[in-house]
Amino acid sequence: MKSLLTFTNVLLPLILGGCAMGWSRPNTTEAEFKLDRFECEQQAAGRYPVVIASIGSGHEAPSQANCSSYAGHMNCTATPGSYVPPRQVDANANDRVKEVRSCLQSKGYVSKPINGPSKSNPLRSPNSEEFIATVIE
Structure with missing residues (x-):
């Protein structure tokens, strides 16, 4: 407020x-x-x-999967989510x-x-x- x-x-x-x-x-x-x-x-x-004070809590960003198919073969790679720390303020x-x-x-x-x-x-x-x-x- x-x-x-x-x-x-x-x-x-x-x-x-x-x-x-x-x-x-x-x-x-x-x-x-x-x-x-x-x-x-x-x-x-x-x-x-x-x-310094933290506002809120940190969280993990979602992981992402990228898939492609070539000649009937599916190839998927996954990228793990990254940690997003809490916002810090004075x-x-x-x-x-x-x-x-x-x-x-x-x-x-x-x-x-x-x-x-x-x-x-x-x-x-x-x-x-x-x-x-x-x-x-």
Whole structure:
């Protein structure tokens, strides 16, 4: 249920809207943003380390038999099924993303949609008064 809410509230608007999210803070250079983001990512990784979890169970794919006949003789070959392991995910990935978001907000960054360059919403250069870093969340 939690992943459905995340999809509905975060990913679906991005997919339908065709826009990415960015972080903005006045008078911030690209280098400053990258340092702040790195610090936030380090903090998040410390609080929510990678925890690999298996989803479901593995299964054996079915075997296949291929038969052909020539001059009244049947020739069959069998290919055994292969093992398909369970899907593995990082159980803490969503919590790390939320922690980074919270940390950046505590440093004064504001999350805003980026629809690409335009006169009304240009992506500013790192030397401008405001730098907007685009990140896909």
